[in-house]
Amino acid sequence: MVKKIEPWFGFTEDKVFGMVMENKDFCKYLLEIIIPDLKIKNIDWLDKQVEINNSERKNKAKEVRLDVLVTDHEGRVFNIEMQTTDQDDIGRRMRYYLSRLDLRYTLNKGKTYRNLKDAFIIFLCNFKPKKDDKFYESYHTYSDQDRSKQLQDGVTKIIINSQVSAEGQSEELKALAKLMNNEPVKLNKHFDYAQRRIKEINEDPETREKIMLYETRMLEREQAAGKAGYEQGMQRGIAKGKQEGLKQGVARGLEQGKVDSAKIILENQLNNGSTLTQATEFVRNLKLISNKELEKIIALYNSHKN
Template identity: 30%
Template sequence: MVKRFEELTLQDDFMFYKVMQDPNFCKRLIEIILSDTIGKIIYISVQHNIKTYEQAKSVRFDVLVQTEDGKFYDVEMQVSNERNIPKKMRFYQAAIDISFLDKGNSYNALNDSFIIFICTFDAIGKNIPVYTFENICLEDKNTSLQDGTKKVIINANAFENTEDKDLKDFLEYLKTGKTNNEFTRGIEEMIQTVKQNEQARQEYRLLSTFEMDIKNNTKRETARLMKMEKLDISLIKKVTGLSESEIEKL
């Protein structure tokens, strides 16, 4: 079921995109997560699509950012635990590298990149608020591969275990809607402003309709293929969620 426009929060893709399109909010959030400053943002793209070649699985980044020093930051909001975060991050990293290294350039020309997944659940299972991963030498853990990549997984469930106050306030806001500082109050004010914008409301309605159409078409195509294989109607209903009459018409 599509969520009502008035009920949207930062956890919802539409509002997350709207907030992150603001360079100030986007920059500040990345800095809070990384506990570090980043350069001036020169490029922000939401729902950025990359397809490396015709048969490859495409990638749609929630928010892809480039700073003036050439570094890339991919920021993803994850509210559904499909238990694939590590492999998904690996694929997203590869997509960025392949897409932004021009033919003929040296591998050393690869931009540094940060893959950030903000999860409303614990993707790793250690009850840690921030998981940061870099490639290191197993034989000498003080030796880094220095390949210019970093992956960060945020576990909003563990906000009470966060020592960094800014991060704790943000994660608590993400989970509960409670605004404890200027940054989260600013985000909430922006969300309320978006909700008063009729153009944004219509944009959300059209996007929701489009996405529902895609899902329904995918369900019908799956049902059609299962029907061709002469699988039991009850199984097709269970897998696709379509009614028996809808399946019979295919």
């Protein structure tokens, strides 16, 4: 009898990342090796899997679920995210996450903008990089006319991609890359803890079941989004056909409905974490439209993106 091979849930798995990072000592250590100049004394508050919504726009504003949210002894806010799929939208994603943080956490009512807390958005990425990507990149706001002039907005954005060579980086960051790549790390007690915790999670049947249930729910959500997109597109197409008032128009509307469905499903797939290649393959397998029509949609998407 062939023994079933169970999947290994590593550091980059959504739930595992949160469980490892809930240890304040490890979280503080990780921030220290990523931003060593800050000299963080202690973490005053930590939460994971935080959903930030605007109650005034709950039906319109996109929900944000932050992986790890931390403040330190000076009130600085740190958002640490694990990204395993390339949406080609990291910059805009960081912008939106920051806007939600500012709305909820960085400025108390009655305070002036001078009291706005410093914010750090950190993305730990584990996907195929582009040619010019570096292992560690930090971003600030500079003048287009004078690069030596920095706008003091209190915002730092950092992107680390473990799939890029960490040559020239500190031993700690090299160890972080190994941890993200499911490679053994022998460096210090902090990485010993992380690897031990990951092993405990994988060896606990109840925890594994919860992780698998979570991933199943994410898949179901993705499939539900596809179904909703199909139905929405079909209704839109039928409405167009009825407006034309002819059988030919209805038929044409139905065909257009399939195209609209494909567009909506593709967009839903992208919004739920799929790459463009994965989303395209998902739509193609539904066989709603011809490959030629699908290619037109992809071409239109790329033209809008550029």
